[in-house]
Amino acid sequence: MTKPxxxxxxxxxxxxxxxxALTDEGGIVLDQSIFYARGGGQPGDSGTLDWDGGRIPIATTVKGEAGAIVLVPAEANPLPSVGARVEQRLDWDRRMGHMRIHTALHLLSVVIPLPxxxxxxxxxxxxLDFNMPNPPEDPAVVEGQLNALVTRNLPVSVDWITEDQLDANPGLVKTLSVQPPRGAGRVRLVRIGEGAAQVDLQPCGGTHVARTGEIGKLSxxxxxxxxxxxxxxxxxxx
Structure with missing residues (x-):
C-alpha cells in the first residue's frame, strides 16, 4: 500500500x-506518493522521478492493487530498481490547475443544487453533468453566484467520518454516477466554509485549494x- x-x-x-514494486506494464510503485492517482473525475498527476543515475518523466498516475499508487512513465526508459531511493517532483502548474478547478466544481454544485x-x-x-430537465434561465446569474463564492475566500478543509455515519447521512453524496470509495472503514469529506458560513460538505478524495480565493475568476x-x-x-x- 502506498501512503498518499x-x-x-x-x-x-x-x-x-x-x-x-515495478508492475508488468512498466509502472513504478512507491512507499509514499505526492502524485494523485486518477479517480473521481480528476486526472492522475504528472512530473518527474529522479534517482542516482537516472531520471524519467511521469505521464500520469493510476490506482493499482491493494492500495498501490502506480506512476506511469511517459517514455520506455530504464526504470529504478526495487529498493532504490527516488525523488518525486510534481508538474506543479498542472496540479494547481486541477486543485482550482476541482474546488470550483464543488462550488458549482452549490449554486446548481441538483443531483x-x-x-x-x-x-x-x-x-459537471446535472440531472436538470431545463437549463438555467440566465447562465450569467449562475456565473455571478459562482464567482461570488470564490471571492468570499472561504476556507477549504477536510474531515473524516465512518462509513456507518455516511450511511446515516446519504444526502452528503451529490454524485449519482460515482460513489465514495469504501472498504477502509472511513470516508473523507471536503468542507467549504465553516460554522454558519459553511456552503458545502461532500465526500471527495481529490486535491483542493486551501481557500476559494485561490481559484480566481471563472467563466x-x-x-x-x-x-x-x-x-x-x-x-x-x-
Whole structure:
C-alpha cells in the first residue's frame, strides 16, 4: 500500500520515496506518493522521478492493487530498481490547475443544487453533468453566484467520518454516477466554509485549494443538452 501524501498536504511539490514494486506494464510503485492517482473525475498527476543515475518523466498516475499508487512513465526508459531511493517532483502548474478547478466544481454544485450525474476535472476547465430537465434561465446569474463564492475566500478543509455515519447521512453524496470509495472503514469529506458560513460538505478524495480565493475568476463556457434529463455545465479559469 502506498501512503498518499497528497491527502494531508496537496501543496507538497517534491518528496523522497522508496521503490517497492515495478508492475508488468512498466509502472513504478512507491512507499509514499505526492502524485494523485486518477479517480473521481480528476486526472492522475504528472512530473518527474529522479534517482542516482537516472531520471524519467511521469505521464500520469493510476490506482493499482491493494492500495498501490502506480506512476506511469511517459517514455520506455530504464526504470529504478526495487529498493532504490527516488525523488518525486510534481508538474506543479498542472496540479494547481486541477486543485482550482476541482474546488470550483464543488462550488458549482452549490449554486446548481441538483443531483450530479458525472464530471471531469482539467487544469484550465472542468464540467459537471446535472440531472436538470431545463437549463438555467440566465447562465450569467449562475456565473455571478459562482464567482461570488470564490471571492468570499472561504476556507477549504477536510474531515473524516465512518462509513456507518455516511450511511446515516446519504444526502452528503451529490454524485449519482460515482460513489465514495469504501472498504477502509472511513470516508473523507471536503468542507467549504465553516460554522454558519459553511456552503458545502461532500465526500471527495481529490486535491483542493486551501481557500476559494485561490481559484480566481471563472467563466461558464457553455451549457449543453446531454439527454432528456441531463445538462452539462462547463466552467473555465479566466
Amino acid at each position: 501524501l497528497f491527502l494531508d498536504d496537496p501543496y507538497r511539490k517534491s518528496a523522497s520515496a522508496t521503490v517497492t 450530479v450525474t458525472g464530471g471531469a476535472v482539467g487544469a484550465e476547465k472542468g464540467r 461558464i463556457v457553455k451549457i449543453e443538452n446531454k439527454g432528456k434529463q441531463n445538462r452539462r455545465v462547463t466552467i473555465e479559469l479566466i
